[in-house]
Amino acid sequence: MDNKKTNKGGLKVFRNEALAIPQLIETTTRREDWVKYGTDNLYPNYLVSLLEKSAIHKSIQTGKQDMVVGDGITVSNMKQLSPEQIALVNDFILNPNNTETLEDITYKIAMDLILYGAYALNVIWSKDRNSIAEIYHIDYGKLRAQKPNEDGTDTNYLYYSHDWSDLKKSINEPTLIRKFDYKERKEASQVYICMDYSPDCGYYARPQYSAAIPYVEIDSEIGLYHLNNIQNSLSPDYILQINNGVPEDEEANLLYQQFKRELTGHKGHKFMMTFGNSTENAPSLVAIPTTDADKQFLVLNEAVLQALCTANKVTSPMLLGIKTPGQLGGRSELMDAYDLYYATVINKLQKMIAKTYNKISAINGANAKFDFVKPEPLPFTLTESALLQVATQNEVRDMLGLPPITPVQETIQE
Numbered sequence: 001m002d003n004k005k006t007n008k009g010g011l012k013v014f015r016n017e018a019l020a021i022p023q024l025i026e027t028t029t030r031r032e033d034w035v036k037y038g039t040d041n042l043y044p045n046y047l048v049s050l051l052e053k054s055a056i057h058k059s060i061q062t063g064k065q066d067m068v069v070g071d072g073i074t075v076s077n078m079k080q081l082s083p084e085q086i087a088l089v090n091d092f093i094l095n096p097n098n099t100e101t102l103e104d105i106t107y108k109i110a111m112d113l114i115l116y117g118a119y120a121l122n123v124i125w126s127k128d129r130n131s132i133a134e135i136y137h138i139d140y141g142k143l144r145a146q147k148p149n150e151d152g153t154d155t156n157y158l159y160y161s162h163d164w165s166d167l168k169k170s171i172n173e174p175t176l177i178r179k180f181d182y183k184e185r186k187e188a189s190q191v192y193i194c195m196d197y198s199p200d201c202g203y204y205a206r207p208q209y210s211a212a213i214p215y216v217e218i219d220s221e222i223g224l225y226h227l228n229n230i231q232n233s234l235s236p237d238y239i240l241q242i243n244n245g246v247p248e249d250e251e252a253n254l255l256y257q258q259f260k261r262e263l264t265g266h267k268g269h270k271f272m273m274t275f276g277n278s279t280e281n282a283p284s285l286v287a288i289p290t291t292d293a294d295k296q297f298l299v300l301n302e303a304v305l306q307a308l309c310t311a312n313k314v315t316s317p318m319l320l321g322i323k324t325p326g327q328l329g330g331r332s333e334l335m336d337a338y339d340l341y342y343a344t345v346i347n348k349l350q351k352m353i354a355k356t357y358n359k360i361s362a363i364n365g366a367n368a369k370f371d372f373v374k375p376e377p378l379p380f381t382l383t384e385s386a387l388l389q390v391a392t393q394n395e396v397r398d399m400l401g402l403p404p405i406t407p408v409q410e411t412i413q414e
Contacts, residue, residue, distance in 0.1 A: 021213060021214060021217060022038055022039070022040070022042075022043055022046045023038065023039060023043075024037075024038055024043050024201065024204065024206055024210070025038060025039050026201065026202060026203050026204060027039065028147050032147075033146060033147055033159070034144040034145060034146055034147060034159045034174065035144060035145045035146075035147060035148075035203045035204075036144075037141075037144055037164075037203075037204050041144070041164055042164060042165055043204075044116060044140070044141025044142070045141070045164075045165065047115055047116060047141070047207065048115065048141065050213065050216050051115070053216055053217065053219070053220035054216045054219035054220055054223075054304075054308075055219075056219060056304060056305060056308050057209070057216045057219065057308055060209075060308060060309075060312050060314060061111075061114050061115060061209075061312075062111075063319070064110075064114045064312070064345070064346065064349070065107065065110045065111050065114060067342070067346045067375070068106075068110040068113075068114075068346055068349045068350055068353070068372070069103065069106055069107055069110055069372070070350075070372045070373050070374055070375045071372075071373035071374070071375045072103060072372070072373050073093065073102055073103060073106065073357075073370060073371070073372060073373070074370070074371050074372070074373050075089055075368045075369060075370055075371070076369045076370075076371045077367075077368065077369045078368070081366065081367070081368065085365070085366040085367065085368070088361075088364055088365065088366040089361065089366050089368045092357075092360070092361065092364070092366070092368075096134065096135045096136075097134040097135060097136050098134070100136075100137075102357070105121075105135065105136075105137050106353060108137040109121065109137055109353060110349065110353065112137075112139065112140045112141075113194070113196070113349055113352060113353070114207070114208075114349070115141075115207060116140045116141055116205055116207055117195065117196045117198065117205030117206050117207040117208065117210075118140050118193060118194060118195035118196060118204070118205035119137075119140050119193075119194055119353075120137075120138045120139070120140045120143055120191055120192065120193050120194075121135050121136065121137065121138060121180075121191070121192045121356065122135065122136040122137070122138045122177075122189060122190075122191055123135055123180055123189075123190045123191070123192050123360075124136070124188060124189055125185050125188045125189075125190070127188075129185040129188075131363060131364045131365070132360050132363055132364055135192075135360065138160070138191060140193070140205075142160055142161055142162065142163075142164070143158050143159070143160055143191065143193075144158065144159040144160075144161070144164070144174070145158060145159075145203040145204070146158060146159060146176065156178065156179045156181065156184075157176050157177065157178055157179065158176070158177050158178075158179060158191055158193075159174040159175065159176060159177075160174065160175055160177050160191075161173070161174045161175075177189065177190065177191050178190045178191070179191055179192075179193070180192035180193070182363070192356065194352055194353075194355070194356055196208075196352070208311065208312060208313075208345075209308065209311045209312050210311075211311050212307045212308050212310070212311030212312070215303070215304045215307040215308055215311075216304075216308070218300060218303075218304055219301075219304045219308075222297055222300060222301065222304075225297075226297075305317065312345070313341070313344055313345050314341065314345075315337040315338075315340045315341045315344075316333070316334065316337035316338075316341070318334060318337075319334070319337055319338055319341055342374065350371075350372045354369075354370040354371055354372070357370040358370055393405060
């Protein structure tokens with residue numbers, strides 16, 4: 001049926017277009033030698049931008065990062081290592097490269113693992129290729145897989161660019177880097193990738209929160225909506241209709257400014273002014289009824305929080321600094337929520353990182369078993385009154401992370 005015949009009486013129907021959210025789709029073209037990371041090859045950039053769109057989303061992801069690193073890195077089998085192996089392990093922890101410690105690198109790859117669902121390390125082999133001399137963090141979002149061979153097999157190479165959105169600059173020209181290969185060590189510089197498995201992806205990772213990305217966008221739009229209303233005063237209280245004709249633009253502007261001075265104060269009522277012809281010359285005020293948009297946004301806010309917590313397996317929002325109305329958060333409830341979240345989410349991320357460090361240690365002949373020190377969510381389990389009876393003032397300050405108080409020594413004057 002012709003659409004024009006359905007528009008009777010000059011009525012035109014406008015259809016709302018669906019919100020375009022970037023998707024993780026892997027495609028190739030004849031012109032480019034890499035597999036696109038998203039339809040525009042900039043899906044990682046979109047994931048990074050999401051962190052600044054929603055306070056809830058950013059709080060959850062940065063909270064994960066802090067919990068993954070915890071109270072630092074440890075080696076569980078240090079007592080079983082020889083003095084030479086201990087020296088290798090300590091050097092690896094303190095000097096994985098010339099500028100960073102292993103904890104510095106861990107913070108970076110933990111965020112990549114959380115943000116992208118994968119992380120990458122630039123591995124530098126020693127000159128004799130017998131050991132790994134240095135490791136550096138490399139942004140996983142700046143890597144692209146080389147197109148597979150004609151028979152579908154992997155080429156074992158990746159492309160790296162400082163900025164995939166501007167390849168015209170020479171500094172951003174993609175360069176090939178060999179994937180990490182324990183047996184093939186010809187290239188001194190290689191890239192080791194640790195990726196969380198996703199059944200619908202072949203070359204790139206999918207983050208844990210991907211199903212809740214629309215709710216991150218909703219949270220962002222809610223904030224922008226309220227900001228626009230506050231800054232631009234887009235919600236008038238009434239319409240002032242002038243019924244004695246339509247003036248020229250300059251006169252209409254003067255009338256508007258005059259009525260604004262007389263009828264409104266500093267940040268007072270907002271109004272719209274219209275002009276028209278009528279048999280009666282008296283102006284009229286038409287009130288604009290208020291809506292229940294505030295209630296709708298409250299429902300949306302709750303839906304956003306619920307969706308983001310569910311997608312990230314957050315057992316209690318308070319664990320990540322998100323206060324929910326009506327939730328008291330008792331000590332035992334928080335402890336149970338913390339242990340569950342640590343076991344189901346944080347521990348998995350830590351194992352993925354520790355596995356990489358264990359492999360590097362084994363290659364270098366140390367055979368260390370790396371682990372993370374689990375931070376305690378609460379420094380003590382005694383009640384405050386009971387604690388004050390058994391602990392000294394400096395012990396209490398130490399539990400709270402405060403420096404000790406040095407006693408003042410009195411001088412005796414002779």
